Amino acid sequence: MRREPVLDVRRLNKSFVLHAVSDRTVVAFADINFTLSAGEHVALAGMSGAGKSSLLKSIYRTYRPDSGEVWLQIHAGEYVDMCSLTDAEVAAIRGHEIGYVSQFLRSEPRRGALEIVARSARQRGMTDHDAREAAAAALHRVGIEERLWDVYASVLSGGEKQRVNLAAGTVHPPRLLLLDEPLSALDPENRERALTLIASLTHRGVAVVSIFHDLEAIQRLASRVLVLEKGRLVAERSPDELDERLTSAAR
Amino acid sequence: MTNDVEYGRYPVARLAVPEWMLKVERLGRVYGPYDDTVIASTGPEIGSSKSAVNGAVVAAWDVSFEVAAGEALGLVGESGSGKTTVLRCLAGDVAPSCGEARLRTTEGDVSMFDLDSSARRRLRIDTLAVVYQDPAEGLKMNISAGGNIAEPLTAAGWRNFGKIRDRASELLTRTEVPINRMDDLVRSFSGGMKQRVQIAKALANSPSVVLFDEPTTGLDASVAAGVLDLIRSLLEEHRIAAIVVSHDFSVIEMLTSRCLVMQHGRVVENALTDQLLEDPHHPYTQRLVAAARA
Numbered sequence: 001m002r003r004e005p006v007l008d009v010r011r012l013n014k015s016f017v018l019h020a021v022s023d024r025t026v027v028a029f030a031d032i033n034f035t036l037s038a039g040e041h042v043a044l045a046g047m048s049g050a051g052k053s054s055l056l057k058s059i060y061r062t063y064r065p066d067s068g069e070v071w072l073q074i075h076a077g078e079y080v081d082m083c084s085l086t087d088a089e090v091a092a093i094r095g096h097e098i099g100y101v102s103q104f105l106r107s108e109p110r111r112g113a114l115e116i117v118a119r120s121a122r123q124r125g126m127t128d129h130d131a132r133e134a135a136a137a138a139l140h141r142v143g144i145e146e147r148l149w150d151v152y153a154s155v156l157s158g159g160e161k162q163r164v165n166l167a168a169g170t171v172h173p174p175r176l177l178l179l180d181e182p183l184s185a186l187d188p189e190n191r192e193r194a195l196t197l198i199a200s201l202t203h204r205g206v207a208v209v210s211i212f213h214d215l216e217a218i219q220r221l222a223s224r225v226l227v228l229e230k231g232r233l234v235a236e237r238s239p240d241e242l243d244e245r246l247t248s249a250a251r
Numbered sequence: 252m253t254n255d256v257e258y259g260r261y262p263v264a265r266l267a268v269p270e271w272m273l274k275v276e277r278l279g280r281v282y283g284p285y286d287d288t289v290i291a292s293t294g295p296e297i298g299s300s301k302s303a304v305n306g307a308v309v310a311a312w313d314v315s316f317e318v319a320a321g322e323a324l325g326l327v328g329e330s331g332s333g334k335t336t337v338l339r340c341l342a343g344d345v346a347p348s349c350g351e352a353r354l355r356t357t358e359g360d361v362s363m364f365d366l367d368s369s370a371r372r373r374l375r376i377d378t379l380a381v382v383y384q385d386p387a388e389g390l391k392m393n394i395s396a397g398g399n400i401a402e403p404l405t406a407a408g409w410r411n412f413g414k415i416r417d418r419a420s421e422l423l424t425r426t427e428v429p430i431n432r433m434d435d436l437v438r439s440f441s442g443g444m445k446q447r448v449q450i451a452k453a454l455a456n457s458p459s460v461v462l463f464d465e466p467t468t469g470l471d472a473s474v475a476a477g478v479l480d481l482i483r484s485l486l487e488e489h490r491i492a493a494i495v496v497s498h499d500f501s502v503i504e505m506l507t508s509r510c511l512v513m514q515h516g517r518v519v520e521n522a523l524t525d526q527l528l529e530d531p532h533h534p535y536t537q538r539l540v541a542a543a544r545a
Binding site: 008016017018019020057061062063064071074075077078079080081085086087088089090091092093108109110 | 266267538
């Protein structure tokens with residue numbers, strides 16, 4: 001018997017209408033279908049511009065898809081369609097159920113790392129005290145030293161910011177974790193730490209959709225690879241039959 | 252809990268979303284006589300809020316939204332878009348031409364626009380506070396900081412002088428105004444400090460709704476940053492329903508989770524704040540975001 005999916009993306013379409021350029025329409029992706037179970041890690045592969053990041057942002061609803069459905073399991077056997085929720089409902093679901101880690105820390109001005117990560121934990125429903133403890137543990141896991149915890153995150157290095165971001169996205173394991181090149185600025189040691197962290201989350205049942213720019217990360221972490229080409233899902237591969245051209249490293 | 256209707260293949264979860272604290276429906280404010288023809292002769296498609304039919308100005312029309320406790324809603328737009336008109340109607344400074352605004356209070360829902368003027372003043376004292384762009388609107392310049400804060404407290408029935416002073420110094424401490432300035436005239440304060448006193452006064456009776464009208468516009472960047480940080484942490488500490496009017500996307504991004512975009516008196520787009528910034532749909536929103544990102 002097939003397990004109930006955590007995520008079921010159906011016939012998802014996204015385009016942008018650029019009003020400043022005589023209303024030109026740019027298709028980000030079209031007719032995307034895939035499902036994802038708990039503990040499964042799906043990597044998105046394809047050339048830069050294939051629509052990978054747009055797809056992640058549309059699942060998270062930072063982008064508003066034109067049509068289609070994004071079913072997300074939020075309790076055993078119960079689902080919501082991210083595309084038909086109200087804004088307030090999307091905000092609630094994001095905080096509780098989805099971790100989104102982008103390449104760049106959208107660092108809020110004048111906030112320290114501990115505060116950023118603790119905030120994320122509170123959104124997942126933890127009390128103030130538990131959130132701070134969880135945040136401290138999460139920062140330790142990604143190797144951010146204590147002396148940096150109260151420094152404004154905006155002045156940290158690129159790699160440190162990325163690790164703060166990862167800590168915030170994973171502080172309390174979300175049901176669904178969306179990773180958009182979360183390792184791109186990390187040195188080998190921290191990269192190794194992050195890889196281990198992501199693998200352990202999958203092991204604990206977190207469903208992951210990821211974009212990595214290197215083949216090695218995909219091959220170590222992903223159970224399946226979806227290949228995008230010009231906004232279309234063109235193939236599903238197993239990680240070991242993937243070749244370099246299909247990762248965004250080809251940029 | 253599951254809906255009766257199965258949607259697609261999956262049982263649909265019913266979500267617990269915080270209930271509204273303030274609900275505005277079809278709010279409008281028109282300067283001059285108007286009918287359907289006059290209204291139809293204004294708006295974003297026409298490119299003006301002033302009617303070519305009779306010269307009436309439709310400053311705001313058909314504005315609807317809800318704000319929940321612990322949530323901050325942004326009203327964005329250029330000057331003249333109608334955002335401040337909406338705020339002033341809610342504050343009671345301007346009479347709306349039509350529409351409804353309901354406020355949830357401990358004594359039940361109140362239809363704000365139906366209240367008489369004394370009930371309306373009462374509401375401003377203990378339930379709905381406003382922080383204006385110009386501190387001179389929210390404060391009396393020739394009274395001390397402590398005296399300004401004492402005003403809403405005494406209006407709410409505080410009589411004990413010592414307790415009023417304690418509350419005032421608590422509020423000034425929280426808003427980072429040096430306590431030794433408590434008895435100085437507000438007139439002698441710097442712009443940022445005045446704004447902090449105004450915020451302290453707004454919070455005096457722990458209101459459930461606070462309206463912020465361009466709270467940092469006109470302040471030096473570093474001073475504005477301090478005031479913004481203060482507002483942000485106050486919104487996190489107290490479960491306030493807030494409305495933030497601003498033309499500045501960095502303020503909106505920092506303080507709000509949802510926004511309405513207004514142009515020529517109409518709401519042209521509403522969305523989560525990150526959606527407006529990353530995937531704006533309306534031509535006007537796209538222009539605003541492009542300008543802010545430049």
